[in-house]
Amino acid sequence: xxxxxxxxxxxxxxxxxxxxxxxxxxxxxxxxxxxxxxxxxxxxxxxxxxxxxxxxxxxxxxxxxxxxxxxxxxxxxxxxxxxxxxxxxxxxxxxxxxxxxxxxxxxxxxxxxxxxxxxxxxxxxxxxxxxxxxxxxxxxxxxxxxxxxxxxxxxxxxxxxxxxxxxxxxxxxxxxxxxxxxxxxxxxxxxxxxxxxxxxxxxxxxxxxxxxxxxxxxxxxxxxxxxxxxxxxxxxxxxxxxxxxxxxxxxxxxxxxxxxxxxxxxxxxxxx
Amino acid sequence: xxxxxxxxxxxxxxxxxxxxxxxxxxxxxxxxxxxxxxxxxxxxxxxxxxxxxxxxxxxxxxxxxxxxxxxxxxxxxxxxxxxxxxxxxxxxxxxxxxxxxxxxxxxxxxxxxxxxxxxxxxxxxxxxxxxxxxxxxxxxxxxxxxxxxxxxxxxxxxxxxxxxxxxxxxxxxxxxxxxxxxxxxxxxxxxxxxxxxxxxxxxxxxxxxxxxxxxxxxxxxxxxxxxxxxxxxxxxxxxxxxxxxxxxxxxxxxxxxxxxxxxxxxxxxxxx
Numbered sequence: 001x002x003x004x005x006x007x008x009x010x011x012x013x014x015x016x017x018x019x020x021x022x023x024x025x026x027x028x029x030x031x032x033x034x035x036x037x038x039x040x041x042x043x044x045x046x047x048x049x050x051x052x053x054x055x056x057x058x059x060x061x062x063x064x065x066x067x068x069x070x071x072x073x074x075x076x077x078x079x080x081x082x083x084x085x086x087x088x089x090x091x092x093x094x095x096x097x098x099x100x101x102x103x104x105x106x107x108x109x110x111x112x113x114x115x116x117x118x119x120x121x122x123x124x125x126x127x128x129x130x131x132x133x134x135x136x137x138x139x140x141x142x143x144x145x146x147x148x149x150x151x152x153x154x155x156x157x158x159x160x161x162x163x164x165x166x167x168x169x170x171x172x173x174x175x176x177x178x179x180x181x182x183x184x185x186x187x188x189x190x191x192x193x194x195x196x197x198x199x200x201x202x203x204x205x206x207x208x209x210x211x212x213x214x215x216x217x218x219x220x221x222x223x224x225x226x227x228x229x230x231x232x233x234x235x236x237x238x239x240x241x242x243x244x245x246x247x248x249x250x251x252x253x254x255x256x257x258x259x260x261x262x263x264x265x266x267x268x269x270x271x272x
Numbered sequence: 273x274x275x276x277x278x279x280x281x282x283x284x285x286x287x288x289x290x291x292x293x294x295x296x297x298x299x300x301x302x303x304x305x306x307x308x309x310x311x312x313x314x315x316x317x318x319x320x321x322x323x324x325x326x327x328x329x330x331x332x333x334x335x336x337x338x339x340x341x342x343x344x345x346x347x348x349x350x351x352x353x354x355x356x357x358x359x360x361x362x363x364x365x366x367x368x369x370x371x372x373x374x375x376x377x378x379x380x381x382x383x384x385x386x387x388x389x390x391x392x393x394x395x396x397x398x399x400x401x402x403x404x405x406x407x408x409x410x411x412x413x414x415x416x417x418x419x420x421x422x423x424x425x426x427x428x429x430x431x432x433x434x435x436x437x438x439x440x441x442x443x444x445x446x447x448x449x450x451x452x453x454x455x456x457x458x459x460x461x462x463x464x465x466x467x468x469x470x471x472x473x474x475x476x477x478x479x480x481x482x483x484x485x486x487x488x489x490x491x492x493x494x495x496x497x498x499x500x501x502x503x504x505x506x507x508x509x510x511x512x513x514x515x516x517x518x519x520x521x522x523x524x525x526x527x528x529x530x531x532x533x534x535x536x537x538x539x540x541x542x543x544x
Contacts, residue, residue: 110530114522126533146463146525148420149534158543173494180462180493187459190452191418221452222445245543250386253418258382259539261398262421266538267531271430271517 001236002134004161004195005033008214008227010203013045016057020065023080027072030232034134036073038080039201040109040142040165041093047206051091054119058085061096061103069098077104077132079139081165084108090121095139095165097130105130109141111150129157135239138194142166145198146184148191149266155192155254160242162188162196168211179211182223190221193253194242202229273508274406276433276467277305280486280499282475285317288329292337295352299344302504306406308345310352311473312414312437313365319478323363326391330357333368333375341370349376349404351411353437356380362393367411367437369402377402381413383422401429407511410466414438417470418456420463421538427464427526432514434460434468440483451483454495462493465525466514474501 007026011019023042030036040046043065044057059065059082069078077099084094084106092108093116108123109116127150129138138159144150145164154162168181178186182198189196196217201210214227216235219242227233245254279298283291295314302308312318315337316329331337331354341350349371356366356378364380365388380395381388399422401410410431416422417436426434440453450458454470461468468489473482486499488507491514499505517526 110533111528114520117522126537148463153534153537156540156543183455184459184463187456191420191456221455248386250389254542256383261382262425263539265398265425266421267535268428270526
């Protein structure tokens, strides 16, 4: 079994030292977990007033905070969001995959949300599937999840778990309904028969409230665990279940695809 | 405003005369609706014991029952499933789009479910977007909906509404949760900002129960109307809302796509 833990933290905007200790402590607290997911931009906060404010807390993947994550992680794999300064001088909304060996991969969010477009440059590489001690883990960040192409390509790339640091701004929804982002993640898990672990953030920041949508989702599309403000969602799962894509003896969510039928049409950019 | 009606009928297996009258009566009953959606295989029933049984009730698109649908429809557009005999002699699980002008389009289900594979040949054409009096309508059938590529290509093709005749076998789900197929349709509506109208069937057939999952879903991914056994779900909607793909002033669910990033990867057939 693999224990997945998502810690719904409340970072402080622009306070790198605070967030560095907050995230390392959360990883230590999750001792016993095999995979630990932290929120998007957990090292920096989200509601930047300007690119300069983001630049002031941007770090490179060789920053010592990642060595702290690795040390705190023990045998676990950590996936957490950070504000990245690229070697090109540009800022990226990124996620690092860290284990005992250090930073294993960095993914730069490819679909930027709203005001992020004023601060960050979108990544130009597809999301990685990282072979970890817990199995193959794919990485997405927040709004990326709303593109079924992204979850699909990670499933096709062999991911058993999609780990998604998110910051989901609270939006209106009918009473009794799940947050729309959760519904999208549940559907993505089910149509790809992968686990998905979304780690949302907590704490009102510059007036912005969050959905508190942290959820660990099974390949059936069911929510196995959620978390309150500042709390941890934990689920013990058999990630190998995501290796089989079969729905029954004759249906398989990937083998049943008809790529020759849709690929030419999916390349379009706008309604015809 | 456009009135969408989905009639959750219970056809009788192998009884073409009964189903012909049942479906025509449902269309007449829906007078005042602009778009009427009927279940998958409404002319034939679903639980065929053999291909021969299906062949016995298979019809061509020039069968008089479609003229009856057209006459009953008045100014409305009807989308309903039927067991099609192709000019090639093969059987298809198809849906017809019918209006005052007759059969406007036939779509052959491209993703077959379970025992359908013993009876039907999968279609080899992408689903159509039909320009109707109510606006552009895309067509899918049941399991097709579980392929996000299909809903996406209909949105890219300009569909404001995706009409989906379905027969959803009842599957277990946690208490308080929506059927997984509905969750998938809600997500598909939201990530494409299209309306989706799923018309399920009713009536136990050869021991098979159905989800009764008929649902009309908004571009926000919310269920606007559902239906009980044999009943009609009805919603009055502004289909033009689906023309805008904007989520805010800087995000658009189609324009934000990165086809150059994912297209090469989506062509894969199985996990790498």
